[in-house]
Amino acid sequence: MIKNKKWKMKKHIPTIKDVLLEIEHHLNDKETILKTKILLMHSNDINNFGELDLKINQKMQGLEQFRVNFARLLNGEPVQYIISEATFFGNKFYVDERVLIPRPETEELTETIINDIEKEQNQQLTILDVGTGSGVIGLTIKKIKPQINLICTDISKDALDVAMLNADNLGIKAQFYQGDRLVPIITNKLKVDIIAFNMPYIKKNESVAKDVITYEPNQALFLPTEDFLKQFLKDVPLVKKDKITIYLEFGENQKEEIGKTIHDTIKTAKTTFFKDMQGKDRYVRIVYED
Ligand SMILES: C[S@@+](CC[C@H](N)C(=O)[O-])C[C@H]1O[C@@H](n2cnc3c(N)ncnc32)[C@H](O)[C@@H]1O
Structure with a gap:
């Protein structure tokens, strides 16, 4: 789905925003987008949605792991199991x-x-x-x-x-x-x-x-x-x-x-x-x- 994009190329490191926009472009399911944001936060060591907004223009960290996690999410796996964490x-x-x-x-x-x-x-x-x-x-x-x-x-x-x-x-x-x-x-x-x-x-x-x-x-x-x-x-x-x-x-x-x-x-x-x-x-x- 997002295979040929520039941020997928090895040398170009996209920002968090680039990755999110690309995904939002292909998905219009609000719940999956919300869960994707949680995966992005996890990859970038971000603790909450407010911090995600503040750091949205930073270079993406852990892109490879994020791709694996995103594929698991699309496969139906609960986001909490993917990131091994639940907030209670x-x-x-x-x-x-x-x-x-x-x-x-x-x-x-x-x-x-x-x-x-x-x-x-x-x-x-x-x-x-x-x-x-x-x-x-x-x-x-x-x-x-x-x-x-x-x-x-x-x-x-x-x-x-x-x-x-x-x-x-x-x-x-x-x-x-x-x-x-x-x-x-x-x-x-x-x-x-x-x-x-x-x-x-x-x-x-x-x-x-x-x-x-x-x-x-x-x-x-x-x-x-x-x-x-x-x-x-x-x-x-x-x-x-x-x-x-x-x-x-x-x-x-x-x-x-x-x-x-x-x-x-x-x-x-x-x-x-x-x-x-x-x-x-x-x-x-x-x-x-x-
Ligand atoms: C609905 S989950 C609740 C887990 C946790 N307390 C929570 O609220 O997220 C039910 C739990 O009861 C445990 N359980 C099932 N049968 C049980 C039994 N006979 N005696 C004790 N625990 C049992 C399950 O292993 C599971 O961890």
């Missing part, structure tokens, strides 16, 4: 195909948890991030509330490796356990005040975007069994202190089913549902006291 709550997290790409909806859930913690008298809470993936929920909370005690678990050893790398990169100390839902907590006789679980919630018969299904880990996407949440909730009494607060993120249209499962499993729980920024039912807070 203003922090940069390493990501690759071992973990789900963190979603903006999960930032909202994390913010709700942080706001709730702020209202608590006891700030030395133990927080369990189940299915931690890249670690975004737990590590973000601990970065903002360093006094909390953080435990991260995931059934995937690969995902835990990524979460541990992110903890190191952010200079955060946490405990990491591999295992199914609450099993590692029960086995190690630990008790927690708060649980956050962004569950794998897509049902097997639901349609999923091609790039998601092709690149993101199945284990992070698909609800493994019909009674997955019920079994998880049944184990909660084994890990709770006097009181426990559980935050779940779930799929749109699952509110009723989730509400029923909670009610059937923990009768005395106080549940509050929240919508995401798009107005879709997306989260629930469950407060469980004896």
Whole structure:
């Protein structure tokens, strides 16, 4: 597509603007252009769109790698995997195909948890991030509330490796356990005040975007069994202190089913549902006291 252009020749180094204009000339899909800008920022060690505007007339760096990355983008690969990075709550997290790409909806859930913690008298809470993936929920909370005690678990050893790398990169100390839902907590006789679980919630018969299904880990996407949440909730009494607060993120249209499962499993729980920024039912807070 852009083969014969001057900036493709070996001796002529184009500016960032040259490359961008050339691509914009051939593409009119706004989303791909936005992602291309992210690739350009990555190649040129630029941190944000404002800085990109300021440096747009600079000579392009890393042109060869940019070409490879751009081809991967056109092939449908998520930009976060191409640059091995996702921004969550203003922090940069390493990501690759071992973990789900963190979603903006999960930032909202994390913010709700942080706001709730702020209202608590006891700030030395133990927080369990189940299915931690890249670690975004737990590590973000601990970065903002360093006094909390953080435990991260995931059934995937690969995902835990990524979460541990992110903890190191952010200079955060946490405990990491591999295992199914609450099993590692029960086995190690630990008790927690708060649980956050962004569950794998897509049902097997639901349609999923091609790039998601092709690149993101199945284990992070698909609800493994019909009674997955019920079994998880049944184990909660084994890990709770006097009181426990559980935050779940779930799929749109699952509110009723989730509400029923909670009610059937923990009768005395106080549940509050929240919508995401798009107005879709997306989260629930469950407060469980004896
Ligand atoms: C939707 S992803 C969430 C990842 C991350 N917390 C986030 O919000 O970006 C679900 C995560 O749960 C993990 N998972 C799946 N089944 C699990 C199970 N039975 N026990 C613990 N973790 C599980 C997956 O490996 C994946 O990392």
